[in-house]
Amino acid sequence: MKLFSGTPLAQFSKQPEKTARAPRHVVALPEAPETSPVRITPIPRLAAGGRWRVEAMRSLSEPLLLWFTRGQGRITVGGITRGFGAHNAIFIPPGCMHGFELGAQSYGTAVFFGRGGAFDLPKEPQHLRIRDVGPQAELSGLIDNVQKELESGRPGAEKAAQHHMGLLCVWLERNMASAGDQGKRPDAARRLARRFADLLERDFRTGKGVADYARDLGVTPTHLTRVCNQTCGRSASDLLHDRLTFEARMLLSETKLPVAQISEALGYTSAAYFTRAFQHRTGKTPTAFRRQG
Structure with missing residues (x-):
């Protein structure tokens, strides 16, 4: 059983740095309310x-x-x-x-x-x-x-x-x-995977690529990808692009922000590159995905 659907990022995973440049200025995104009900x-x-x-x-x-x-x-x-x-x-x-x-x-x-x-x-x-x-x-x-x-x-x-x-x-x-297994200390691979996931969640909008995350974690990109494959069966690049694509889908389906603004907010270097990456991942352009929703 495949864990996640979607086309592998063969075309994009070898060049994450091309998506990995921070936008020139911070793009304001809709904020969640401070409180919400059970x-x-x-x-x-x-x-x-x-x-x-x-x-x-x-x-x-x-x-x-x-x-x-x-x-x-x-x-x-x-x-x-x-x-x-x-x-x-x-x-x-x-x-x-x-x-x-x-x-x-x-x-x-x-x-x-x-x-x-x-x-x-x-x-x-x-x-x-x-x-x-x-x-x-x-x-x-x-x-x-x-x-x-x-x-x-x-x-x-x-x-x-x-x-x-x-x-x-x-x-x-x-x-x-x-629970019998709660006291067990995670091994080194799981600890690194958790650190990467936390860092990715914090910084995925900044335009960082896998090499940037690996440097922040003090490991090589190859080692980081090996660990991610070991702990969750997916590469570090795939986790990064999956997180970006989810956020893009949410912004396209739940806001009226222009595609160019969404692209910039997610750290892509251009709206054209964002469109190609999104279409490669989902099979639809951002505009077609929004229209479908």
């Missing part, structure tokens, strides 16, 4: 509008818990790919680069904690394989309680949902403590 969404619905919305590398500005109850697939979090199956709970902190592939029978629930909340949550990604029926039922019940309150419209519903979310945070803390 939301519960079926995981398959996240892919409405295109599987790229879940498969491509991206990050969120709020914490996210994915609770898979059926099927299997693969998920990449912080540059590390793992398989997931039924009764896997995956917590993703805000700003953590991730993407996942759903199998045909996959189902579950996404819990968005909102922005600006005061929840006590882990600072690092967590992947919990919940084998016992008790904790499985407890988590599903907590999520159902939050959903019921959010949909009830009753007085105090929002406050009640917040309390149930607090109990969900306690569930997460307890099951992290009881």
Whole structure:
């Protein structure tokens, strides 16, 4: 099973530096509001509008818990790919680069904690394989309680949902403590992959290429690519271009910014080069993609 769809960047991956020059000035992009509400969404619905919305590398500005109850697939979090199956709970902190592939029978629930909340949550990604029926039922019940309150419209519903979310945070803390593999220290390759993913998420709009990231990390581009292939089955260049393409798709589909402004905001040297790279990745020009949406 291929983790991510899309044409390999054979044409572009050998020359990332051509996309890797910072724009002459900062382009203002739409900003997310400082606060947002708690939301519960079926995981398959996240892919409405295109599987790229879940498969491509991206990050969120709020914490996210994915609770898979059926099927299997693969998920990449912080540059590390793992398989997931039924009764896997995956917590993703805000700003953590991730993407996942759903199998045909996959189902579950996404819990968005909102922005600006005061929840006590882990600072690092967590992947919990919940084998016992008790904790499985407890988590599903907590999520159902939050959903019921959010949909009830009753007085105090929002406050009640917040309390149930607090109990969900306690569930997460307890099951992290009881998980057998939480104390294991990641090996050097995984640590480097996570550092690269964090740096990429921070700087992908600046126009850096793989060589720039490798230099910042104190390794060679060849070693960085070897490590990425080892930890997630993808090259460093592919991760970079995947993250850029996701952001471009979001800006094209959810804003009215001109293509040239999007190109500049993402660090491309010209709108023409951005158009060629985007079309190579998606099979459509930016204008055609926007028109389709």
